[in-house]
Amino acid sequence: MKILVVNCGSSSLKYQVFEMTTEEVLAKGLVERVGLAGSSLTHRREGREKVEIKSEVKNHGDAVQIMIDALLHPDYGVMKSLSEIDAIGHRVVHGGQKAVRSMLITDEVKAIIRECFAFGPLHNPANLAGITACEQLMPAAPQVAVFDTSFHQTMPPKAYIYGIPYELYEKYGIRRYGFHGTSHKFIAMRAPAFLGRSAAELKLISCHLGNGSSLAAVERGACVDTSMGLTPLEGLVMGTRSGDLDPTIVSYITKNAQVPENDVNDYLNKKSGVLGISGVSSDFRDLEKAAADGSERAQLALDIFAYHVKKYIGSYAAAMGGVDVIAFTAGLGENSADMRRLICEGLEFLGARLDDARNEATRGQDAVISTDDSTCKILVIPTNEELMIAMDTRDIVGK
Numbered sequence: 001m002k003i004l005v006v007n008c009g010s011s012s013l014k015y016q017v018f019e020m021t022t023e024e025v026l027a028k029g030l031v032e033r034v035g036l037a038g039s040s041l042t043h044r045r046e047g048r049e050k051v052e053i054k055s056e057v058k059n060h061g062d063a064v065q066i067m068i069d070a071l072l073h074p075d076y077g078v079m080k081s082l083s084e085i086d087a088i089g090h091r092v093v094h095g096g097q098k099a100v101r102s103m104l105i106t107d108e109v110k111a112i113i114r115e116c117f118a119f120g121p122l123h124n125p126a127n128l129a130g131i132t133a134c135e136q137l138m139p140a141a142p143q144v145a146v147f148d149t150s151f152h153q154t155m156p157p158k159a160y161i162y163g164i165p166y167e168l169y170e171k172y173g174i175r176r177y178g179f180h181g182t183s184h185k186f187i188a189m190r191a192p193a194f195l196g197r198s199a200a201e202l203k204l205i206s207c208h209l210g211n212g213s214s215l216a217a218v219e220r221g222a223c224v225d226t227s228m229g230l231t232p233l234e235g236l237v238m239g240t241r242s243g244d245l246d247p248t249i250v251s252y253i254t255k256n257a258q259v260p261e262n263d264v265n266d267y268l269n270k271k272s273g274v275l276g277i278s279g280v281s282s283d284f285r286d287l288e289k290a291a292a293d294g295s296e297r298a299q300l301a302l303d304i305f306a307y308h309v310k311k312y313i314g315s316y317a318a319a320m321g322g323v324d325v326i327a328f329t330a331g332l333g334e335n336s337a338d339m340r341r342l343i344c345e346g347l348e349f350l351g352a353r354l355d356d357a358r359n360e361a362t363r364g365q366d367a368v369i370s371t372d373d374s375t376c377k378i379l380v381i382p383t384n385e386e387l388m389i390a391m392d393t394r395d396i397v398g399k
């Protein structure tokens with residue numbers, strides 16, 4: 001069974017083709033600068049050199065067309081006919097309250113994606129444009145929407161209702177939704193499998209630490225709390241996002257710190273976080289290097305980040321009445337032994353003891369990095385959101 005996974009951003013389209021019998025990637029690619037000058041496709045058939053194709057890509061329809069041309073190409077393509085694609089799985093950022101699971105795309109599902117434009121103004125319209133283009137150009141393939149928010153729909157109201165007038169939730173749907181759900185779901189599935197345990201017996205904290213970062217508390221396989229909110233701005237301090245704030249800061253900086261009201265969103269999403277604190281970079285590799293070279297503010301940014309993750313781990317352990325597994329994933333979580341050590345220092349009271357040698361030796365692979373006598377297992381599990389989308393798509397289409 002071949003499944004095509006499509007992830008449309010406002011000016012990009014990423015894709016991967018999976019052979020699901022082996023879960024292997026046959027080809028992957030990225031169309032960049034959709035709708036802008038200088039657009040191109042980078043495509044790679046597994047085991048071959050990358051090819052780069054410069055081409056005018058006016059919209060997502062053009063992007064889907066050049067992806068199809070690459071997939072069917074006699075040299076670097078991976079199929080003779082589009083009929084070989086059994087199904088298409090689309091990443092969709094926001095599914096609101098109605099998308100409680102991945103869904104076969106119908107007019108109702110497209111309406112749900114449209115209803116959530118206000119919550120995901122950059123992503124949802126692009127996601128829908130990709131779906132529409134695929135429907136037009138590959139009408140025979142069933143299509144599935146996999147939402148970043150749906151894994152978190154099992155949260156109880158006490159975890160998702162904000163402390164503001166309830167009518168704002170009832171009338172406008174203002175509540176915590178959470179993101180990175182596809183990644184957290186993958187970790188919630190893979191971590192127990194790696195340990196040879198059943199998800200039903202575990203309290204797990206999934207730590208997705210990358211440019212954007214979030215934590216999820218997962219009890220018996222279901223999410224009970226997560227750190228991102230109505231939008232991905234809430235929660236941890238991130239690369240460029242502020243994370244949790246006293247909301248009056250917003251009106252204060254517009255009145256007193258020369259930040260125009262229209263720029264506040266940009267300020268908090270793109271100029272804050274560890275970038276804003278350090279004044280050095282949003283990239284954690286740069287920060288680790290700058291801190292090693294003596295930058296106090298880079299070190300402060302790293303300390304704040306680790307402290308926030310530690311506090312969230314503590315609060316989720318309290319929420320679940322304990323924790324059996326803490327799993328690190330995404331660029332920073334998978335690769336930075338220093339950050340994992342900073343976060344885990346002081347978590348021994350939860351029964352979580354890091355093994356320094358195992359931690360140092362682990363980069364980007366499944367591993368236990370806690371000591372043998374640690375009652376809470378600390379893991380590194382590389383995330384694979386595309387594979388998770390392909391698996392959900394297979395499960396839905398196979399039914």
Ligand code: ADP
Pocket residue numbers: 209210211212239282283284285286288330331332333335336
């Ligand atoms: P995104 O949210 O864009 O998917 P990623 O999951 O790719 O992000 O994570 C990117 C972050 O991971 C960057 O800040 C990068 O510096 C950090 N990172 C990647 N490798 C390392 C490493 N070896 N050491 C420290 N940080 C790393």
